[in-house]
Amino acid sequence: MKATYSHVLLWLLLSVVTTCGGRDTISVTQSVGEGESLVSSGGDFELGFFTLGSDGRKYIGIWFKKVQGRNVVWVANRERPLVNSFGDLQLTNTSLLVLVNSTGSVMWSTNSSRSVQSPIAQLLDSGNLVVRDENDNNPDNYLWQSFDYPCDSQLPGMKLGRNFVTGVDRYLTSWKSYDDPSPGSYTYRFNPQGYPQPILYRDSVEQYRDGPWNGFWFSGNSLLNPNPSELYQFVFNQRELYYVYELINFSLVTNRFLNTLGSLQRVEWNNRKQGWDTYLSKPTDSCDMYALCGSYGICNNVNFPRCQCVKGFVPKSPIDWNDGVCSDGCVLSTPFNCSINNGFIKYSNVKLPDTRSSWYNTTMTLEECKNKCLKKCSCVAYANLDVTDGGTGCLLWFDNLIDVRVLSGVGQDLYVRVSSSGSGGDGKIRIWVAVGSSLLLIVILSCVVIFIRWRKWRPNIVEKYFASRGGSGINKNKKEEKELPIYPFNVITRATNYFSLSNKVGEGGFGCVYKGVLNDGQEIAVKRLSKNSKQGLDEFKNEALFIAKLQHRNLVRLIGCCVKAEEQILIYEYMPNNSLDRVLFDKTSSGLLDWPKRFEIINGIARGLLYLHQDSRLRIVHRDLKASNVLLDKEMNPKISDFGMARSFTESEDEAKTKRVVGTYGYMPPEYTIDGLFSVKSDVYSFGVIVLEIVCGKKNRGFNHPDHHHSLLGHAWMHFKDGATLDIVDESILKMSYASEIQRSIQIGLLCVQQNPEDRPSMSQVSVMLSGDTELAIPTEPGFFVQRYMPQESHSGATQSSSNEVTVTLLSGR
C-alpha cells in the first residue's frame, strides 16, 4: 500500500517539473536537458524527464499535460533509466535522437535508416514524437515516429498492428509494475494467422482474444454502444493490418492502455472529478478467459455450470467438467460422417471462435459460405465476416472451435455443423428424451397427489404448537404456518450425543449450535437457544415461521423444531463447511477460496438476499447479515442463516424505525446504528461490507492499517479513487484474468455501502451489475468511513458475546 501512496506522490511531482515549456521542436544543435521540456502546439502533451521509484530512476517520456495523476503515455528509455546522472536528449546531424548521460554514454537512441538535410524532432499534438525534414510535413516521409514504438498506451490516431512492407509490428506491452516502465509480461498484439485478430498474451500464453473485426468492432467486444465520440477503423490489405481509433470531439482526453495486471482499459478524463473514468476494461469476466471451456465448448456466464458443449458433442472429461474444470473441452458424441453431418445449427449472440484455424473470403454471401463449408469434410462451422450491411463475407473454421462465448445481445451468428437428419445419434437421444420426460411427468404427478393427501392428515405442525403457547405469529395468515415438523426432544439429544461438547460446532448470538445425526443418517445442525438468551419466544417463533416459509437454494433450510420446557431448538440442514468468516479470515483455509469460488459466493448471497427482499411472498429485511451468518455447504455454496432478527415488510412500507437496535457492528449502516432506521437498504449495506471482506480477505470490524485510520470501507474507497483498486485485493486470489471482475465487485461493494441509503442500489440492481451487463456508477463516500467513528461495544446496554463476533443490543432512549 505504501508503494501506491508514494507512487501517487511521484506522479504529482512529475507534473510540477514542467518549467520552461513552450517550444515543440528541436533541431540539430539543440537538445532537451533536465528541467526542460517540449510541449505540443495545442498544449495537450509534454515531453521531458521524470523520476520513478525510491532510487530515483530517471526516464524521458511523453505525458498528458492537462491531466494530474497517472498520465505517462510513452517512455523512451524504458529499459535503461538514468541513475545518479543527468541526461540530455539530442538530435544528431545524422537525424538520430539520442539520450546521453552525463558521461556521454548513449542510453537510448532512435535508429532511422535515412538522414536528411535539416532534420528536426517535433512533438505533435497527437502525442506523437517525430523526426522529419524541416520542410517535409508528409507523414509518409517521417524518418522516425514514437507511434511506431508503442509502450502500454494506444492514443487516438495511433495504428496498432503491422506494416507488411516495412515489417513494423506495433503492439502494446504492459509496464512491469507501477513504478517500473520496463516491458512486463503482458502484450496485446495482432496475430496474423487465419483471419487476423488481436490477442492479449501473458508471455506467449493467450489470455484474452478480442475476436475478428465484424465491420463495427471486434467480435468479442461486449460494449453495447460504441463510444459516440470516437471513430473506429480496421484496415487489412496486402500492405497493412491495423486498428486505429480517432476522436470526433477533440476536447476529450482519452487513452487505451494495457495495465500491469494485463487488463486492457479504455479511459476518458473526467474534468469534474479530476480522475479517469474507465468505460471499458477487458477481459471483463470469466468467460473472457481464453478457451475457458476448451474445444467445442461454449461459455455462458448466466448458466450454471458456465460451460456447455456444442450440439453433438459431450464433455471429454465429465468428472472434471462437473467440477467446473472445462479446459479439456468436448468431443464428438458419435463419429463425424460428412454425408450425415450436413446440416447446421445456428448459435446467436456469440463471440466467434478463434480465427487462427479459419479461412476467409470477403465477398461471398452466407449461402455460398455454407456450401463452401459443406464441400470440405473438415469444415466445422461458418459465419458472416462482416455484419454491417446485412452480412457479407465468409469465415470457415476447420477441425476445431475454440474460445466461443455468449455475449448477450451483441454477439454474432455462428453456424455449427451437425447431422441434419433425425436418423443419426441425435435421433436416438431425442427418443430417450421423449421417454424420459414422460416418465418424469408421471413421477411428478404422483408426488403432487401424494403430497396433497399427506397434508390433509398430518396434524403435527407448528401451528398447533404456537396455538398451545398462546402465540399469534407474525403473520395472521395461519395457513402459512403449517408444514414444519416437530421432533421429540429425546431424538435430538440422541442425535447430538446429549449435546456433547465434541458435537458443538458453533456459538451464535442466541445459543449454541451442535452437529447431529438422525437415525436415518441425515446430518443436521441443531441450534439450541440458550435459556438466558435475549431471543425470547417472539424471536424464536419469528425465526421458525420465517424460515419455514422461505425456500431458496441460498437460504439455509429449516428441517424442523423442538420444544420442551425451557428448551427451544431449531433444526437445520447441516453445513459441512461452516460459516464464511471461518473460511475467509483463516490464513490456512482461505486458500480454498479462489476468485471464481468467491465470486460465486458473492452471487449466491446476492440471490438469497434478492429472494428475501423481493421474490419471496413476505419482503423480508434480514437485519443481521454478516460473514458468520453465511454458511457454506459441501460445494461451498453460500446459504444465508440466522433469521432471529428478520422483519417482514408490507408492500407499502419502505422504512421502519426500531427502538431496539440489534445487529453487528461493522455490518450495520449508519442510519440504523445511529437512528434505528432500517429498510432493505440496510441489508444492501451489510452485503456491500461482505463483498469487500470477500475481496480483501480481511474483516471490516477491527481492520487497521499502519498508514491511516480508515475502516476497510474507507481503505477500499481511497484506493478506488486513486485508481489503485486492485492493491486492496487478497493477494492469494489476484490473477490478471480475474482483474476486471474483481474490480467490478469492489465497485459494486462500494456502491452498496454508500452513506445515503437512497444512493445504494437495490438487490435486483446489484444482480444486474454482477452479471456485468451494465456500466457502474461511481460510488460516493461510504458510511463509517473512518474506523474511529464506530461506536465501541462498551456503549451497549446488553451485550451477548460469542467467540469472535459481537452482537449488540442498544437500548436507545427514545
Ligand SMILES: *[C@@H]1O[C@H](CO)[C@@H](O)[C@H](O)[C@H]1NC(C)=O
Ligand atoms: C553513464 O552510462 C554508462 C553506461 O551505462 C555508465 O558506465 C556511467 O557510469 C554512466 N554515467 C553516470 C554519471 O552515471
Ligand SMILES: *[C@@H]1O[C@H](CO)[C@@H](O)[C@H](O)[C@H]1NC(C)=O
Ligand atoms: C556531423 O557532425 C560530426 C561532428 O559533430 C561531423 O564530423 C560530421 O561531418 C557531421 N556530418 C554531417 C553529415 O554533417
Ligand SMILES: *[C@@H]1O[C@H](CO)[C@@H](O)[C@H](O)[C@H]1NC(C)=O
Ligand atoms: C530499430 O530498433 C528496433 C528496436 O528498438 C528494432 O526492432 C529495429 O529492427 C531497428 N531498426 C533498424 C532499421 O535498425
Ligand SMILES: *[C@@H]1O[C@H](CO)[C@@H](O)[C@H](O)[C@H]1NC(C)=O
Ligand atoms: C466535447 O466534449 C466536451 C467535454 O466533454 C463537451 O463539453 C462538448 O460539448 C463536446 N462537444 C461536442 C461538439 O460534442
Ligand SMILES: *[C@@H]1O[C@H](CO)[C@@H](O)[C@H](O)[C@H]1NC(C)=O
Ligand atoms: C456415412 O453415412 C453413410 C450414409 O448413412 C454410410 O453409407 C457410410 O458408410 C457412412 N460412412 C462412415 C465412414 O461411417
Ligand SMILES: *[C@@H]1O[C@H](CO)[C@@H](O)[C@H](O)[C@H]1NC(C)=O
Ligand atoms: C471469394 O469468393 C468469390 C465468390 O465466390 C470469388 O469470386 C473470389 O475469387 C473469392 N476470393 C478469394 C480471394 O478467394
